[in-house]
Amino acid sequence: MTHLLLSPTGVRRLFGLAVVLGGLALAGFTVVGRPLVGVSAYGLAMIATAVSLLQTDSPAFDERDETISKEAASRTLTVFGLASAVVFPTLTVAWGLDLFEWQPWSSAIALFVAVLFLTYGAFVVVIGHRR
Amino acid sequence: MSTVENSLKELREQHSLTQRALADQLEVTRQTINAIERNRYDPSAELIFKLAHFFECPVEDIFHPDTGLETSISEVE
Numbered sequence: 535m536t537h538l539l540l541s542p543t544g545v546r547r548l549f550g551l552a553v554v555l556g557g558l559a560l561a562g563f564t565v566v567g568r569p570l571v572g573v574s575a576y577g578l579a580m581i582a583t584a585v586s587l588l589q590t591d592s593p594a595f596d597e598r599d600e601t602i603s604k605e606a607a608s609r610t611l612t613v614f615g616l617a618s619a620v621v622f623p624t625l626t627v628a629w630g631l632d633l634f635e636w637q638p639w640s641s642a643i644a645l646f647v648a649v650l651f652l653t654y655g656a657f658v659v660v661i662g663h664r665r
Numbered sequence: 666m667s668t669v670e671n672s673l674k675e676l677r678e679q680h681s682l683t684q685r686a687l688a689d690q691l692e693v694t695r696q697t698i699n700a701i702e703r704n705r706y707d708p709s710a711e712l713i714f715k716l717a718h719f720f721e722c723p724v725e726d727i728f729h730p731d732t733g734l735e736t737s738i739s740e741v742e
Contacts, residue, residue, distance in 0.1 A: 592688070596693040597709050
């Protein structure tokens with residue numbers, strides 16, 4: 535098999551492009567009622583990300599990328615945490631006062647955030663025990 | 666911003682290495698070398714020791730705590 539060798543920077547760009555296009559294709563095709571096409575396009579994009587990493591002899595990602603990813607994850611959790619600490623109690627109070635009705639989408643978001651923080655809490659406990 | 670300043674750029678240039686060449690030697694990305702040189706990233710202990718080993722010099726010859734950190738270190742001592 536012939537390898538098309540790219541620079542690590544080229545691989546990083548290709549990887550990022552595949553992730554963005556895959557996500558957009560999944561969301562776009564799902565919205566227009568073609569979810570199977572969206573999933574297929576997303577799958578192909580994910581294969582492209584894996585293949586792109588094989589196209590260079592040098593590391594395309596390293597410890598700095600891991601640090602950036604950890605900081606981004608931490609900030610994301612903070613933003614979701616602050617938003618949910620204000621938004622969901624407010625909506626619950628409004629629901630109690632008959633000013634707000636929970637819809638499937640708002641319930642789904644609330645459940646997603648709850649699961650997100652339960653998962654986070656579980657990892658805090660597990661990792662805390664290991665260290 | 667990094668709390669530790671460094672002489673990586675000077676050392677690299679003394680050895681006539683490009684950022685890419687040094688990155689390849691240390692198995693990191695060129696972006697990481699660039700970020701360290703610009704004091705925008707504190708490398709891991711592993712990478713710090715790799716750099717010292719590569720340039721065959723003590724860690725202190727490459728990395729220098731900035732004034733604020735030196736003050737806090739002397740307070741501990």
